[in-house]
Amino acid sequence: MTRPASLELGLIGNCAISALVDRQACIVWCCLPRFDSDPVFHALIDSPEGIPADGAFSIEIEDLVRSEQAYDEGTAILRTRLFNGHGDAIEIVDFAPRFFNRGRSFRPALLVRRVCALQGHPRVRVRLRPRGDWGRTVPPVARGSHHLCYAMPHGNLRLTTDAPVIYVHDETWFSLAEPLNLLLGPDETLERGVGEVARGFEEQTALYWRGWTRSLALPLEWQDAVIRAAITLKLCLYEETGAIVAAMTTSIPEAPNSQRNWDYRYCWLRDAFFVVRALNSLSEVATMEEYLRWLHNVVRDAKGGHIQPLYGVGLEKQMPERQLDHLRGYRGMAPVRVGNQAHEHVQHDVYGNVVLGASQSFFDKRLFRGADASDFALLEAVGERAWAVHDQPDAGMWELRTRARVHTSSALMSWAACDRLAKIATRFGLGERHSMWRTRADAIRERILREGWSDKRKAFAESLGGHDLDASVLLMAEVGFLDPQDARFIATVDALEASLCDGPYMRRYEAADDFGRPETSFNICAFWRIDALARIGRKAQAREIFEAMLAARNSLGLLSEDTDPRNGELWGNFPQTYSMVGVINGAVRLSAPWDTVI
Template identity: 70%
Template structure:
């Protein structure tokens, strides 16, 4: 029986907004950044989210969670055209530079070019906490309005504003910003309409003077940033098919890396609900250990060694600093271990659907799958001769502490991969990843010519494997279930195929895939689990689960179906080619924090697996 959800064909047509900037908020957003900061722009080119001076800082623009009706007067950096009727928006190919065109009722138009500077100078990356906006008239004599309304303390602290000859300074509780521009400062301060006769530029960032003229600096920054990204894209190993989707996913994954430490955040936002009015609002501006295996595998498949090695270095820092071998589910981007969760008073939330949370209580959880994720990810460094520093026997000894934890905890209850807050079970996915830790340590020990250690880890992996096969298999459901001696189905058991626990042609794995399809799939899209959690039954599908399903389809020989499901997922990307964490199958609308690293990794992995080979056309 074919899936019930309709599919719209993927499109590379630029995003278009049929109405004005007061459009209700959605996740039809573009992301710009430079691996130090990032910003989200809506379809009309307004910056509605930006944290400075780093991803997890208090936002200076937060209209995304402050304007339930889409009419944001504060927490926004907007460029508007009078009598606005529509917009077009797209990335410059192969870059993180966004181009937005605004049209008025008379057919006049302006173009906005937005980016965060990033290029190499003096043999090191130049990536200031700065946004650059370039505005030029395209047709006619359009009137525009520029509004720069940063706020501190989550909207509760308007800035003290001072001005110079060509700049405005915004003094916020957390930092001071300088806007340097050749636009009329009075018009910017007052938010007045004026005729745009010539191009103007706005550079917002550290309270520092420019070395050169405003237009010259903005032009040079744009040219060098474009050149950087095109060179970066040029080096990627791409599949034959779906290259546009993979390039955009790869750039977005790179933008999610805080390059100073190598950490990669789960998403750029906090508190975008997983489903409407669900209360499932979490802060994702941190680095989750469970992502390690998937992120490293995606980067490796693209041959993006620099980003991968930087992330591996961050991961090894986590391993070597883990007290008594204990690893938290997540850390801050500076490897902060304390991330206390609180709710922000007086903030509406996305579309008015609060609460807005800062921090994440999950750092306190015990999630035993993290040890397998660490070992799976870190093992790359023992096998990859491209790395500047290959892992050695000392690194293996540190990694064995992760294996010891996995062995000790493999049949102990935990919060599980989905971070359940009010119950603990022996989760199949956690035991599975503990098996993976022992199994990969055996492989590494063999590579290092340590036969006794290899034998020890191989025997431990065998013991855990027997327990999983006996205790997670449910004969009544004809499927592996979410916990030992459990009843409920859970998409995370699909990882049995991804980590090599079972041959995908095993009848039990094939039966499990079919059981999950009949229970968890809404058309092409898969929910996480069928049981109730702390907030009730899940309403939306979880994008990474859909990608796991696509992988399972391919592994079990259903390749044509896998390609069909993958095309359906690509069709649900927003007009800029990005995905959040969740989507509503009935409408295709995106929900959850944005852009989601897990989801972008899913695009890369599925495209690489499903693409026709290059030798089919050469």
């Protein structure tokens, strides 16, 4: 029995690799050996006839009638239970090993699947169909006594298992008489039995995640939602380099048949800053330290010049965008795109995002390596770029491909760069540098207040001198540009609610773009609205909208980029870091304080 592809998916991973698992325990997406590699399993974007399909890894029960799925509490370990109509049931445990071993992080490019019977005498089938070259290649398979080896373009992929290998190879139904383990990863021989290795990996991975979760400074309310969001953000960190990807997928449409299909498996400096800031609010600073390593390389390499809005996880500058016409797309909604043309864009908000992302490191005593005066000098070069371009047209944070304006949000982030550099200069007792950056910040602020305000709309507009509305101006309060009690900010919130909101949902902007007017709401905008409402004192309304956004998550607590306000269906790349950031920020902003119960 097949089923349509959907975003009712769970994310497993270990900060080196990841995979998406659907409600029936089918792995429908996994890129190896890194987040932006050729997918080993690509069924999510090429299965219009339904799942399971080629490019997937399924474990099935005969005569399935229902399923249950949940994460083990406080972990990235996913547990799926499948039931048939005869009283039989199985459980599949999915995870990627992650724990500390010999003084370092152990995160192999390995997926572990453990299967056991819960009741009855179930018959099961394993269908393992990896594909290479974006689904074009069926890899040759070699069979060993306890493994199958697939000759993949990026290197051999080995399934080591205590299941009957012939049944796995031939996709044969068989009775599940005892627990099974399936380890899919590098073509390496295990030093111990597969069951012992899988069991040990699960126990140690669970201990790691529970210890990590325990260290979080959680708000009193909505803790389960915050924990799941935090773990999801952590899994988007490519730990080897420190890059943070915006999402794990490519080409999930932002709206049905919209052609808004993009590849988000890269590190946007804007998105990464918001991830770091959200995790910092929970006192999780290790991700920031890893990201700062990566960011430092970006800044050093720029040498005071242009910084791209995004890079590859290995600091790649070129991500040429191309369409793969042989793939039919999510639910048949092509195109499938690989790479992202945005690496060629001029987006001036990037300089503010760099400075904002690094600024905490100059003040936080918890860091192993706090930033010093040499780092400040490096960051000043970024500030010089922010000052030089603050009044120049760009593609804006929404990456418009055919229109350039002096976007208010870009000027706002240039102000933030100068403002934070002034504060850092004070930290080092550099009075002249403080005065210079403060003067520049004040000049940018005065221009935004003068030219960003639209008397016609009684709101700050999306561009200087413009009149169209854009949700990004809500960041004025979040970055400290404007007091939220300022009458102009309150009027802007009112205007945006009237023009961009559909109930709890919020669109990015009202003007048509390269593909027409947006149809779906952009989830992070709804969370920006929540933050703004809370800051201006409308906390009851903010809480109501926040609860609605939590209800919009899938059954495992994950969000994609967009939501259809007509039916609540998730669209856009998944899981979207921006959206998960909103969950954390909303809970931290709105939660009752701990001293109300202590």
